[in-house]
Amino acid sequence: MRHILSILVENEAGALSRISGLFSARGYNIESLTVAPTEDATMSRMTIVTVGSDDVIEQITKQLNKLVEVVKVIDLSDGNHIERELMLVKVRAAGKDRDEMKRLAEIFRGSILDVTDKSYTIELTGTGSKLDAFLQAIEPGVILETVRTGASGIGRGERILRI
Amino acid sequence: MQLTGAEIVIRCLQEEGVDYVFGYPGGAVLNIYDELFKQDKVKHVLVRHEQGAVHAADGYSRSSQKVGVALVTSGPGVTNAVTGIATAYMDSIPLVMLTGQVPTHAIGQDAFQECDTVGITRPCVKHNFLVKDVNDLALTIKKAFYLATTGRPGPVLVDIPKDVTQAKAEFSYPKTVSLRSYNPVTRGHTGQIKKAVQLLLEAKRPMVYAGGGVVLNNAAPQLTRLVRLLGFPCTNTLMGLGGFPGTDPQFTGMLGMHGTYESNMAMQHCDVLLAVGARFDDRVIGDPANYLRTDRKIIHIDIDPSSISKRVKVDVPIVGYVGDVLDEMLKLIESSGQRPDAAALKSWWSEIKEWQRKDCLNYDRKSALIKPQFVIEKLYEITGGDAFVTSDVGQHQMWAAQYYKFDKPRRWINSGGLGTMGFGLPAAMGVQLVNPGATVACVTGEASIQMCIQELSTCKQYHLPIKIVNLNNRYMGMVRQWQQFFYGNRYAESYMDALPDFVKLAEAYGHTGVKVEKPGDVEGALKDAFKQKERLVFLDFITDQTENVFPMVPGGKGLTEMILAEEL
Numbered sequence: 125m126r127h128i129l130s131i132l133v134e135n136e137a138g139a140l141s142r143i144s145g146l147f148s149a150r151g152y153n154i155e156s157l158t159v160a161p162t163e164d165a166t167m168s169r170m171t172i173v174t175v176g177s178d179d180v181i182e183q184i185t186k187q188l189n190k191l192v193e194v195v196k197v198i199d200l201s202d203g204n205h206i207e208r209e210l211m212l213v214k215v216r217a218a219g220k221d222r223d224e225m226k227r228l229a230e231i232f233r234g235s236i237l238d239v240t241d242k243s244y245t246i247e248l249t250g251t252g253s254k255l256d257a258f259l260q261a262i263e264p265g266v267i268l269e270t271v272r273t274g275a276s277g278i279g280r281g282e283r284i285l286r287i
Numbered sequence: 288m289q290l291t292g293a294e295i296v297i298r299c300l301q302e303e304g305v306d307y308v309f310g311y312p313g314g315a316v317l318n319i320y321d322e323l324f325k326q327d328k329v330k331h332v333l334v335r336h337e338q339g340a341v342h343a344a345d346g347y348s349r350s351s352q353k354v355g356v357a358l359v360t361s362g363p364g365v366t367n368a369v370t371g372i373a374t375a376y377m378d379s380i381p382l383v384m385l386t387g388q389v390p391t392h393a394i395g396q397d398a399f400q401e402c403d404t405v406g407i408t409r410p411c412v413k414h415n416f417l418v419k420d421v422n423d424l425a426l427t428i429k430k431a432f433y434l435a436t437t438g439r440p441g442p443v444l445v446d447i448p449k450d451v452t453q454a455k456a457e458f459s460y461p462k463t464v465s466l467r468s469y470n471p472v473t474r475g476h477t478g479q480i481k482k483a484v485q486l487l488l489e490a491k492r493p494m495v496y497a498g499g500g501v502v503l504n505n506a507a508p509q510l511t512r513l514v515r516l517l518g519f520p521c522t523n524t525l526m527g528l529g530g531f532p533g534t535d536p537q538f539t540g541m542l543g544m545h546g547t548y549e550s551n552m553a554m555q556h557c558d559v560l561l562a563v564g565a566r567f568d569d570r571v572i573g574d575p576a577n578y579l580r581t582d583r584k585i586i587h588i589d590i591d592p593s594s595i596s597k598r599v600k601v602d603v604p605i606v607g608y609v610g611d612v613l614d615e616m617l618k619l620i621e622s623s624g625q626r627p628d629a630a631a632l633k634s635w636w637s638e639i640k641e642w643q644r645k646d647c648l649n650y651d652r653k654s655a656l657i658k659p660q661f662v663i664e665k666l667y668e669i670t671g672g673d674a675f676v677t678s679d680v681g682q683h684q685m686w687a688a689q690y691y692k693f694d695k696p697r698r699w700i701n702s703g704g705l706g707t708m709g710f711g712l713p714a715a716m717g718v719q720l721v722n723p724g725a726t727v728a729c730v731t732g733e734a735s736i737q738m739c740i741q742e743l744s745t746c747k748q749y750h751l752p753i754k755i756v757n758l759n760n761r762y763m764g765m766v767r768q769w770q771q772f773f774y775g776n777r778y779a780e781s782y783m784d785a786l787p788d789f790v791k792l793a794e795a796y797g798h799t800g801v802k803v804e805k806p807g808d809v810e811g812a813l814k815d816a817f818k819q820k821e822r823l824v825f826l827d828f829i830t831d832q833t834e835n836v837f838p839m840v841p842g843g844k845g846l847t848e849m850i851l852a853e854e855l
């Protein structure tokens with residue numbers, strides 16, 4: 125099962141490698157990992173997407189909590205949450221493809237950030253599967269480059285992660 | 288007052304009441320050594336290899352419940368220490384490691400004797416720090432002691448660049464410290480404890496399985512009271528030996544791969560299991576799927592939530608210090624006036640006694656060759672069962688665990704989790720230093736002892752009258768045993784050829800060496816050795832080469848699938 129973990133961690137050198145090291149040392153999966161400081165500069169918030177059975181996820185959560193620099197861990201997938209990922213994709217856009225590509229970007233609520241006479245650079249946000257759907261909708265041959273941030277997540281409604 | 292970083296390090300150690308530091312000097316720690324030299328509160332023990340420093344600090348801690356402290360230089364000093372750190376980490380031993388580092392401006396430059404200490408040790412410490420500013424030094428050392436000793440104990444490393452030891456800062460040692468990100472649960476959940484007590488009182492075939500957590504938490508008295516009050520059978524893991532008295536009639540012996548027949552059978556067939564500070568290790572329950580084939584309720588007390596339901600799902604998890612949880616259980620049981628079902632218990636005990644009749648630790652007592660088990664039995668007799676016994680890793684370790692009956696905790700000092708050959712002798716040094724005047728024996732094998740043999744020199748320097756009991760079978764016996772059982776007798780590289788003359792070797796280091804070749808000489812040799820209170824004696828027992836450790840649960844098998852001596 126896919127799980128999305130949110131982690132508050134002390135904003136200290138080495139904290140990231142402790143966490144990624146934990147995953148590799150214990151053979152846990154990381155599908156994606158994002159991290160940046162929070163409004164409180166002494167803390168960072170990390171979102172890790174991982175897959176594993178309930179037992180494995182339970183161990184991952186316990187092992188993360190055991191790390192001295194980890195302040196709090198929640199499994200967003202335990203409840204309602206919002207998940208977003210940002211993708212920048214550079215596509216070939218020449219001739220008759222040009223209009224088609226623009227329309228497609230609009231359908232997916234993307235915006236074109238950069239234009240040359242042969243290419244567009246499109247920004248898209250959404251769930252991972254929406255981004256996948258976009259990539260599937262266009263011909264693989266026209267994709268020149270993609271870069272994705274991995275998912276960030278937040279609980280819905282009153283569900284709040286803070287100390 | 289402004290102090291240098293090096294002065295601050297020493298002042299911190301003094302404030303923590305550290306009496307011994309085990310270490311080895313080098314460029315990056317010269318400032319610290321200079322400050323050590325100028326005072327005499329904190330004594331330094333100069334080992335002969337950094338691995339020895341860490342094992343010595345480790346043995347010091349295991350046998351005294353104090354924090355062990357080791358000090359090594361950057362680069363090779365640290366890499367040599369890694370085995371010791373990993374050993375302590377696997378067995379949850381509280382250590383503070385102080386390591387020198389190249390100056391802050393040189394970090395990352397491939398400087399002389401630079402290594403990424405924090406990176407290298409990250410997976411085998413509870414936590415580590417690199418101190419880049421002398422103003423953070425005292426607080427960091429305070430945190431290190433705090434982290435090492437609270438919650439699940441473990442080694443904590445503080446990496447100190449050389450320029451930080453030179454720079455000056457105002458010194459004040461914090462009295463307390465707290466970290467918002469570190470709050471181990473210490474008090475067990477009362478509701479869970481009540482549930483556990485109910486289960487225990489209703490059990491028909493109960494079993495108590497107690498591990499290293501009992502020893503680490505000094506909870507042997509509580510465990511002993513509870514087990515006696517309930518009249519239940521009790522087993523210990525290799526790390527838990529001494530946590531319940533080895534001579535108590537309710538003790539069924541160690542369990543696990545080389546545990547007794549009765550302990551393993553009772554562990555498998557109980558209907559309620561009370562697991563106390565033990566982590567369902569693979570050497571203990573073998574294949575978890577097999578273990579779970581029998582239906583039972585499991586209560587698990589552990590300070591570390593990640594130890595609970597890691598390998599075996601449990602019914603009543605209790606996170607907390609074992610001592611406190613056991614205290615609460617005792618109170619509840621005592622005040623309830625309830626006692627377990629006496630008739631059920633009686634028939635359970637008669638089943639256990641039936642298993643005990645297998646006499647699984649029996650061996651050929653009439654052999655013309657020295658049987659290693661016999662040496663341990665004699666060691667037990669001659670030391671009145673009251674010695675501190677350290678060991679290395681292999682068959683000799685298992686025999687020591689099986690045949691020496693530990694009545695007290697912190698008397699059995701061995702590397703269980705990592706299984707580090709070379710641990711025994713340096714660990715014994717730490718034990719002897721913190722227990723001056725006590726009887727300390729190091730049970731070892733001819734292969735293991737050579738891994739840290741250089742520490743004989745340290746023993747000479749500090750007059751440590753350790754008795755080395757070398758069960759010399761001219762084989763890496765434990766390896767050979769596996770090769771005999773599982774690799775068609777192909778003894779690939781497990782033969783110890785070109786062994787040194789251990790008697791001469793001991794003498795070369797200024798100690799006494801004795802070679803013992805006949806069963807009839809074992810007792811006399813041990814008696815003579817233990818009479819020599821001032822000297823280290825190296826006893827080289829030439830034992831039966833073919834002896835194996837029984838019972839044995841082959842790796843990955845179920846607990847009851849034991850190979851017994853009689854079956855071969």
Ligand SMILES: Cc1cc2nc3c(=O)[nH]c(=O)nc-3n(C[C@H](O)[C@H](O)[C@H](O)COP(=O)(O)OP(=O)(O)OC[C@H]3O[C@@H](n4cnc5c(N)ncnc54)[C@H](O)[C@@H]3O)c2cc1C
Pocket residue numbers: 377378379438439440497498499500501503504523524525526527541542543544545546563564565566567568570571588589590591594607608609610680681684685702703704705706707765
């Ligand atoms: C050659 C060889 C053979 C071996 N064969 C066997 C064998 O036959 N049988 C055997 O038992 N072992 C054997 N071992 C050892 C084995 O590898 C493990 O080290 C050992 O079984 C673990 O013991 P433990 O479960 O008591 O856990 P430990 O490693 O001692 O861990 C202690 C547990 O207690 C918890 N704890 C710590 N402090 C507290 C506290 N204050 N309060 C509450 N909980 C606390 C910890 O979180 C941890 O879960 C062998 C090792 C070697 C090298």
Ligand SMILES: Cc1ncc(C[n+]2csc(CCOP(=O)(O)OP(=O)(O)O)c2C)c(N)n1
Pocket residue numbers: 679680681682683684706707708709731732733734735736758760762763764765766
């Ligand atoms: C540092 C290290 N290397 C290798 C091993 C694997 N190993 C386990 S037991 C053993 C043999 C030990 O031989 P010896 O010390 O003579 O003890 P015996 O089993 O013969 O009693 C070996 C090589 C280990 N545990 N530690």
Ligand SMILES: [Mg+2]
Pocket residue numbers: 681732733734758759760761762763764
């Ligand atoms: Mg041997």
